[in-house]
Amino acid sequence: MxxxxxxxxxxxxxxxxxxxxxxxxxxxxxxxxxxxxxxxAVAVLGACQATVTRTAIPELTYKHLPxxxxxxxxxxxxxxxxxxxxxxxxxxxxxxxxxxxxRSWADDRLGAAGGTDTMRFIIEDASAVVEELxxxxxxxxxxxxxxxERVDTRVQVKIEIIDESGAVMAFTSTEASRTRTMPENVTxxxxxxxxxxxxxxxMNDFNTSQExxxxxxxxxxxx
Numbered sequence: 001m002x003x004x005x006x007x008x009x010x011x012x013x014x015x016x017x018x019x020x021x022x023x024x025x026x027x028x029x030x031x032x033x034x035x036x037x038x039x040x041a042v043a044v045l046g047a048c049q050a051t052v053t054r055t056a057i058p059e060l061t062y063k064h065l066p067x068x069x070x071x072x073x074x075x076x077x078x079x080x081x082x083x084x085x086x087x088x089x090x091x092x093x094x095x096x097x098x099x100x101x102x103r104s105w106a107d108d109r110l111g112a113a114g115g116t117d118t119m120r121f122i123i124e125d126a127s128a129v130v131e132e133l134x135x136x137x138x139x140x141x142x143x144x145x146x147x148x149e150r151v152d153t154r155v156q157v158k159i160e161i162i163d164e165s166g167a168v169m170a171f172t173s174t175e176a177s178r179t180r181t182m183p184e185n186v187t188x189x190x191x192x193x194x195x196x197x198x199x200x201x202x203m204n205d206f207n208t209s210q211e212x213x214x215x216x217x218x219x220x221x222x223x
Contacts, residue, residue, distance in 0.1 A: 057095035062108040069113040091128035099126035113223040125156035147181040172213035176205040
């Protein structure tokens with residue numbers, strides 16, 4: 001009895017031909033399906049990202065503190081400090097940047113009562129610098145939360161009184177600094193809260209020192 005091997009090699013069954021025709025008809029629709037899948041994936045990703053919301057933190061103000069009036073014609077706020085806006089500096093990432101908190105303090109607490117002189121409120125430093133801390137990499141570290149970063153903040157402000165010729169008649173300079181550590185894996189909202197709390201205590205220190213400096217060196221101009 002002869003073998004039928006040559007029939008299998010040379011031809012195709014009716015079912016196989018029909019299957020090929022069906023596949024050829026479906027191929028043009030594949031790009032559309034791929035696009036739809038891609039759009040769906042992007043939409044899902046966007047929805048996941050949208051669920052991460054940043055808690056709004058009010059900017060710091062000092063209107064609750066008594067204002068101080070001075071015998072000057074005007075008060076100028078001069079920001080001589082310029083943030084690098086890059087690591088390791090992070091002051092620009094604070095809910096209220098330190099320089100903005102200092103400007104608010106000057107706006108809310110210092111007033112011009114009239115005269116010929118000018119007061120200058122000069123922001124010489126308003127920095128926050130992050131330093132990474134060493135953490136354990138062994139097995140035990142998997143079960144503990146370590147402090148991973150340290151944030152060092154510093155302010156320096158000079159207040160001077162100048163006459164119409166530009167000569168400095170009196171001045172006071174104030175510095176304050178605060179440090180805070182942050183644990184591993186903090187969320188964005190937790191980081192914002194740490195930054196905000198750090199700014200508050202830093203500004204409280206500045207407020208106390210600046211008041212003392214004003215009453216000691218600028219008392220003659222207080223009204």
